[in-house]
Amino acid sequence: MTLRIYGIAASRTSRPLWVAQELGLAYEHIAQGYEGGGTHTPEFLALNPNGHIPVIDDDGIIVWESMACALYLAERFQAADGTSLAAQNHAERAEILRWSFWAVTECEKDALSFLMHRVAMAEERRKPELALQADRRLAPVLQVLEQHLQGRSYIAGERFTVADICVASVLAWVQRADAMAACPRVSEWVQRCTARPAHLQVRVMARNRAKP
Incomplete structure (x- = not known):
C-alpha cells in the first residue's frame, strides 16, 4: 500500500500531514508547491482538476480539499497502538x-x-x-x-x-x-x-x- 500526500507543509496541506503524523502513518510526502504553475501541469491536474493542494492518493483513491483529506485519513487509518482520531459514536x-x-x-x-x-x-x-x-x-x-x-x-x-x-x-x-x-x-x-x-x-x- 502506498499513501501519498501532495503539497507543501506551509499550506493547508498541514492538515492531512498533521493527521498522518499523529497516527504515525507511513506515507510519501510529495512537497508540491503552487509557485510557477506547479499545480497546473497536466500531471497534477489529473489528480486535482481544481489545481490546488493538498491532494491525497491512497492507492488510487484520490481526495482533495484539505478538510476532506484530514477527515478521510482519520476515518481510514488508526495508529499502530489502536489510537483513533475518528468518531467512536x-x-x-x-x-x-x-x-x-x-x-x-x-x-x-x-x-x-x-x-x-x-x-x-x-x-x-x-x-x-x-x-x-x-x-x-x-x-x-x-x-x-x-x-x-x-x-x-x-x-x-x-x-x-x-x-x-x-x-x-x-x-x-x-x-x-x-x-x-x-x-x-x-x-x-x-x-x-x-x-x-x-x-x-x-x-x-x-x-x-x-x-x-
Missing part, C-alpha cells in the same frame, strides 16, 4: 462534522485575511485595516467556540480528535488577534493542540522547505 461524528465545517464557513476567510495582513505578507503589502476588520468579524464567531469549550478539554469531548486538528489549524492563524484574547478557553485549547509533537513536526517540515 454518532455523537462524536456530529461534533467532528459540524465543527470542521464551521471552521471553513465561519472562520477561515477572516482568519486568513488576518494572518496575511498582520503577519505573513511583507510589511509594505499589508493593509492593516483588513486585518482589523477580520479581527472584528471573528470576535462573535470565536465566542461560539468559547462557550462550547466550557467544561470540555477538546471539541468532541475529552479526547483529541480530527475535529481539533481541523479547527485548530485555522485558529492558529489568529493567535495574535484581539478576538482570540477575549476567548481564554479557545486560546488555551489552540496552544495545547499546536504544542503536540505531531504538529511541531509539521512546522519543522514547513521551515525546512523554506530554507534556501
Whole structure:
C-alpha cells in the first residue's frame, strides 16, 4: 500500500500531514508547491482538476480539499497502538462534522485575511485595516467556540480528535488577534493542540522547505 500526500507543509496541506503524523502513518510526502504553475501541469491536474493542494492518493483513491483529506485519513487509518482520531459514536461524528465545517464557513476567510495582513505578507503589502476588520468579524464567531469549550478539554469531548486538528489549524492563524484574547478557553485549547509533537513536526517540515 502506498499513501501519498501532495503539497507543501506551509499550506493547508498541514492538515492531512498533521493527521498522518499523529497516527504515525507511513506515507510519501510529495512537497508540491503552487509557485510557477506547479499545480497546473497536466500531471497534477489529473489528480486535482481544481489545481490546488493538498491532494491525497491512497492507492488510487484520490481526495482533495484539505478538510476532506484530514477527515478521510482519520476515518481510514488508526495508529499502530489502536489510537483513533475518528468518531467512536454518532455523537462524536456530529461534533467532528459540524465543527470542521464551521471552521471553513465561519472562520477561515477572516482568519486568513488576518494572518496575511498582520503577519505573513511583507510589511509594505499589508493593509492593516483588513486585518482589523477580520479581527472584528471573528470576535462573535470565536465566542461560539468559547462557550462550547466550557467544561470540555477538546471539541468532541475529552479526547483529541480530527475535529481539533481541523479547527485548530485555522485558529492558529489568529493567535495574535484581539478576538482570540477575549476567548481564554479557545486560546488555551489552540496552544495545547499546536504544542503536540505531531504538529511541531509539521512546522519543522514547513521551515525546512523554506530554507534556501
